[in-house]
Amino acid sequence: MATSSTTTPAAAAAISPDEQARLVETSKRLAAFQAVKDYLLPTYTRIGIGSGSTVVYVVEAIRELGPAVTSKMAFYPTGAQSEELIETAGLTLQSINKLPPGQMLDVAFDGADEVDDELNLIKGGGACLWQEKIVAASARLFVCVADFRKLSPRLGTNWKKGIPIEVLPMAAPRVLHELKLLGSMNPLVRPGLPGKAGAVVTDNGMWIIDAPFKPLQLNSDGIVSGVNGVYTVDDLAERLIKIPGVAEIGLFYGDHGLQIASGAQKPVAAYFGMADGTVQVAKAPGVE
Numbered sequence: 276m277a278t279s280s281t282t283t284p285a286a287a288a289a290i291s292p293d294e295q296a297r298l299v300e301t302s303k304r305l306a307a308f309q310a311v312k313d314y315l316l317p318t319y320t321r322i323g324i325g326s327g328s329t330v331v332y333v334v335e336a337i338r339e340l341g342p343a344v345t346s347k348m349a350f351y352p353t354g355a356q357s358e359e360l361i362e363t364a365g366l367t368l369q370s371i372n373k374l375p376p377g378q379m380l381d382v383a384f385d386g387a388d389e390v391d392d393e394l395n396l397i398k399g400g401g402a403c404l405w406q407e408k409i410v411a412a413s414a415r416l417f418v419c420v421a422d423f424r425k426l427s428p429r430l431g432t433n434w435k436k437g438i439p440i441e442v443l444p445m446a447a448p449r450v451l452h453e454l455k456l457l458g459s460m461n462p463l464v465r466p467g468l469p470g471k472a473g474a475v476v477t478d479n480g481m482w483i484i485d486a487p488f489k490p491l492q493l494n495s496d497g498i499v500s501g502v503n504g505v506y507t508v509d510d511l512a513e514r515l516i517k518i519p520g521v522a523e524i525g526l527f528y529g530d531h532g533l534q535i536a537s538g539a540q541k542p543v544a545a546y547f548g549m550a551d552g553t554v555q556v557a558k559a560p561g562v563e
């Protein structure tokens with residue numbers, strides 16, 4: 276992938292936790308504002324809005340464009356959180372099930388838990404991934420917005436909690452069993468927040484299993500996937516999605532949404548707010 280700027284997370288290493296938290300928030304905001312500036316054209320009318328803490332800044336950046344720009348736009352959420360964000364910002368809420376068949380969103384913005392060298396993503400750290408994938412795949416342009424912690428050469432390097440997998444609750448025990456057979460190291464149903472008994476329940480009434488695997492390799496790494504629990508992203512994704520009881524997986528892989536492709540899951544561009552106050556942009560091959 277093509278990138279600009281060269282800052283690493285090391286710059287953030289020697290500061291207090293409070294300063295680190297502030298730095299991360301500043302980085303997310305920088306990335307969000309730059310992504311909106313670059314990818315939200317005033318002529319666009321249908322915009323996808325993802326989930327998570329970074330997307331909050333995307334909505335802030337959009338709101339700051341003012342009604343002269345945004346009043347002609349409709350915003351398509353990926354779940355309860357983004358629905359509320361859109362409404363609170365005074366933007367027009369629409370639903371992806373109202374998108375006429377054969378038509379697409381102009382652009383969708385969303386965060387990620389980890390982004391690799393080929394713009395494969397791990398998503399679902401906040402239990403949103405299924406509706407996010409539908410919205411991303413419905414957009415001519417899918418743009419990822421993140422901070423420097425998410426930038427990683429291979430998925431599973433920084434994000435150690437595992438690949439989030441949305442499952443039908445009654446199927447969870449057998450999905451856990453199949454994940455172990457595939458080599459996942461201690462996959463677990465994600466527990467609810469402290470004080471809440473039972474599992475996390477998604478916007479779709481499902482549970483999330485977090486399935487740690489060894490760092491995932493790129494197709495171009497040339498490994499034989501599946502040996503000793505080491506997989507390529509595409510191979511593992513295709514094995515996971517086939518497990519009965521799995522509704523959707525938090526790996527966004529395969530094609531980039533290059534303007535005409537429908538069903539693409541990978542972004543055309545990923546914006547990373549860096550620790551030094553710059554924004555690093557990684558683009559899919561062929562994207563200017």
Ligand SMILES: O=C[C@H](O)[C@H](O)[C@H](O)COP(=O)(O)O
Pocket residue numbers: 325326327328329330385386387388398399400401402403404407
């Ligand atoms: O489940 C949550 C979504 O996939 C988020 O987009 C992802 O976890 C990134 O969230 P954040 O921007 O809060 O790091």
